[in-house]
Amino acid sequence: MNIEQRLAGYVRQGDYDGYVAARYPEIGDGEDLTFEGEDFSGVDLRQFPLDFTTFDHCVLDGAKLTGLPIAIRDSSAKGLNLIDASAIIDAYNSDFRGFQYDERTLLARPENGDRGCSHFYGCQFDPETRKHFAEQGVIFVDNLEAPTA
Amino acid sequence: MGRRCTGSASYCDCRYHKNLRDSPNDDNAGFSVGDRWTADDGTSHTVNPTSDPQVPGGYYHSQTNSDGEKSTAVYNSDGSLADIKQNRDWQ
Numbered sequence: 312m313n314i315e316q317r318l319a320g321y322v323r324q325g326d327y328d329g330y331v332a333a334r335y336p337e338i339g340d341g342e343d344l345t346f347e348g349e350d351f352s353g354v355d356l357r358q359f360p361l362d363f364t365t366f367d368h369c370v371l372d373g374a375k376l377t378g379l380p381i382a383i384r385d386s387s388a389k390g391l392n393l394i395d396a397s398a399i400i401d402a403y404n405s406d407f408r409g410f411q412y413d414e415r416t417l418l419a420r421p422e423n424g425d426r427g428c429s430h431f432y433g434c435q436f437d438p439e440t441r442k443h444f445a446e447q448g449v450i451f452v453d454n455l456e457a458p459t460a
Numbered sequence: 461m462g463r464r465c466t467g468s469a470s471y472c473d474c475r476y477h478k479n480l481r482d483s484p485n486d487d488n489a490g491f492s493v494g495d496r497w498t499a500d501d502g503t504s505h506t507v508n509p510t511s512d513p514q515v516p517g518g519y520y521h522s523q524t525n526s527d528g529e530k531s532t533a534v535y536n537s538d539g540s541l542a543d544i545k546q547n548r549d550w551q
Contacts, residue, residue, distance in 0.1 A: 331511055339546040340510045341522035341532030360511040363522070379496050379506065399496050424498030426505075 314338065319349040327358050334360070357396065380426075393418070400429040404455055407431070410440045419448035493519045502526045510534055515542045 312320075314337045321330035338344050345365040355375040365382040373390040379399035388402075390409035397417040419428035428448050433455035441451055496506045506522045517537035524530040533550050534542045541547055 331513055335512050335514070339532065339544075340508070340512060340520040340534055341506070341530065360508075362506070362508050379494070379508070397494070420495075420497075423496060426496050426498040 315344065315346055316349075318344070319346050319351075322351065322356055322359055323354055325355070325358075330359055398429070399427065400431070402429075402431045402434050404433045405431075406435045407440075408435050408437055410436065412440070412443070417447070418444050419450075421448035510542075512542075512544065512546075514544050518542055 314333065317333055318330055318338075321327075321333060334344075340360070341363055343363050343365065344361070345367055346369055347367045348369065349366070350370040351366075351374045352370050353373045357375050357377045361376075361378045361381060363380060364378070365384060366386050367384045369383070369386045371383065371386060371388040371391055373392065374388070375392040375394075375396070377393065377396040377398050379397070381398060381400050383400060383402040383405050385403065386405045388405055388407050388410075390411060391407060392411040393416045394411055394413045395415045400418065421428055428450055429444070430450045430452070432452045434451070436451070445451060493507050493509050496504065498504050503526070504524045508520060508522075510518045510520045512518070512534065515534055515536060518535055519537075520532055520534040522530060522532040531549075532546070534544060534547055536542050541550060
């Protein structure tokens with residue numbers, strides 16, 4: 312089992328101490344972490360440091376998430392819960408229908424420039440959700456152009 | 461900010477590092493821990509709290525230039541550079 316698989320296990324178990332103890336000797340702050348093919352359905356990920364994390368071919372249905380920046384690629388994030396949360400998400404070809412949010416959910420701060428805003432490329436959203444966050448400054452691109460780093 | 465930061469996080473005089481050292485959550489700094497922004501030269505900056513158990517209450521500053529090169533420095537809560545392995549290139 313590699314470090315990413317071990318960390319995913321700690322996240323699913325809600326084991327913050329185990330996660331931190333396993334992560335920091337291997338992956339420091341600001342360093343990239345990629346979960347591939349992991350199922351985080353219904354998991355509360357908010358307590359875990361997941362900045363600069365990529366979820367690739369993962370299931371995040373109904374998960375609770377926060378942090379910045381977070382990348383989500385080729386994943387299912389139906390019913391993703393960002394109520395009362397801030398995040399900057401760069402997503403590609405993923406399903407965000409049923410996205411849960413409230414008036415405190417913040418996905419973009421346009422005053423901070425392009426990197427201060429979430430970007431969604433070729434992702435599925437409920438129309439009213441997309442309209443809400445487009446007004447906040449989130450960038451939605453319907454084609455599947457590969458996002459730049 | 462006019463030029464790319466290339467020096468030690470502890471001594472670099474770019475306005476982001478200076479502000480980080482002086483007052484990361486000061487309203488006058490223009491940003492705070494938990495921010496991500498694009499600088500005038502296109503460099504992206506991210507400041508987040510660290511959960512590294514060696515740096516309780518600290519934070520980190522990560523920047524990525526237009527070539528995709530990323531560097532990160534971790535700071536103690538008082539703004540000093542944390543004495544951890546990850547910072548060895550800054551010391």
